[in-house]
Amino acid sequence: MSFTYQAGTPFAGDGLKDVTTTIKDGSYTAIIGHTGSGKSTLLQHLNALLKPTTGTVTIGDRVITNETNNKNLKPIRQQVGMVFQFAENQLFEQTVAKDIAFGPENFGMASAEAEKQAAAMVDLVGLPQDVLEKSPFDLSGGQMRRVAIAGVLAMKPTVLVLDEPTAGLDPAGRNDMMKMFQRLHEKQGMTIVLVTHQMDDVADYADHVLVMDEGHLIKEGTPREIFQNEQWLENHQLGLPKTAAMARDLTKQGFRFDPLPLTTDELADQLAKQIGGGAHD
Template sequence: MEISFKHVNFDYQAGTPFEQRALFDVDFTIPNHSYTAIIGHTGSGKSTILQHLNALLKPTEGEVWIGSEKIDDTTANKSLKPIRKKVGIVFQFPESQLFEETVIKDIAFGPQNFGVSEKDALEIARQTAAMVGLDENVLEKSPFDLSGGQMRRVAIAGVLAMQPEVLVLDEPTAGLDPQGRIDMMEMFYRLYREKGMSIILVTHNMDDVCDYAEHVIVVEKGRIAKTGSPKELFKDMNWMLDKQLGRSTANQFFSKLVEKGLKTDANPLTTEELTSFIIAKYQEANRC
């Protein structure tokens, strides 16, 4: 399902003396079945854009198209429920939103809220729990008796149980250890590759951007500063550094090699690319 912003402006507390514009003429398209990263500083407008993705906020001016549904300032709230089923949002620290007495009931809550029978909702919950790597033996436990990583998987399963077409992830690995981060990101990538789900990742982590995203949207002061593939954006490394957006771990390591005198036009962004580059250089040196 394609999502398009068409000249969107958004004001907090519009029409009051405290009115403050957060988005300025935002215009972009997220293609169907794509993996898109939205990056930018804290306060750049990422979270405001995120809340427009399933109409938690509506534009003050302009239009947001979610599939064939148009959202503008005149859209009635009662018409938004089907849209929110199609676009699921996993907020930062989603485990803080758990509330049911058992894991399976928490996961099943969303489908039941949309009219699915209890029996069918529980079956969906079991399937979704397996999808995110939760063992059958935790389903009847309280979610609050689980580890932090397991609690986050329960919360994510609750969003996936709604069977959305688009999954929006707001800093999904915040607070996780390195292995937990990798496991979580690999799980989302499998959903993208195997389930045909579109993924929209809001993050400060350039490793995740370079490892997974196909398309990147850079937000700055409520405006779209640049869009493109990770390769296209990081090709202009001076621009990225000037915007203080950082670089991936692999690219930081590579820059140290360049500083030590390595002559090359290459610019590896991922660990895989860096490894391939080093192996190729090693083989070239041995042939000489």
């Protein structure tokens, strides 16, 4: 599948070039790459916000081509929920309840049912019920973002697509947000697709990684496969997770790691064995 911006005009530019991959149902897939590598362009094909210039995108049992009619895409938009960067900028209703209920009502849900759904979604994203009758613009930035995510979840998607969902949040807020997505993945079996510059989040949560560069998919695999070659990462303007970088620095003090730990738990386990057994110099 390929995508060209402003195809057929003098301003045409390649967005994606011959990308072929499969995102498995129930997986937690991270998409990484430097700015301008094609990550967000790829995301927008996952619910047909963009359609491929050549090739096909298969979403469930629907095959999307350049000729696909826009009128019949509602079921896909409901199945694949998109959370854009700074999602709180999309809030517009007078109350939190109305904002969350807007999407379901737009897709044909009765108002009373949509209100119940809004109350349930507020719980799901970790907000108190008393926010329902407040204006979303009276909430903190982190709370506003949760409201926006609740509005996407109210559509009952089976796939949640996240474009830098923690951008601008403090470390505690970022951590809370990522744990919330992990709960959705584990407890509801939701397929997660995450675009991020945070390599720690890739190591901690993803089970599959796609690496984009200049519109090409240049590598895919497990986090361990992606992070095993530091020089390759550096060549593509990517870094190691902090834990892996720390372990690499500890090797200079005589510690040995096999495999290179990607998470704090892995690092702690290997250090405990070495310190307890006197394995380092």
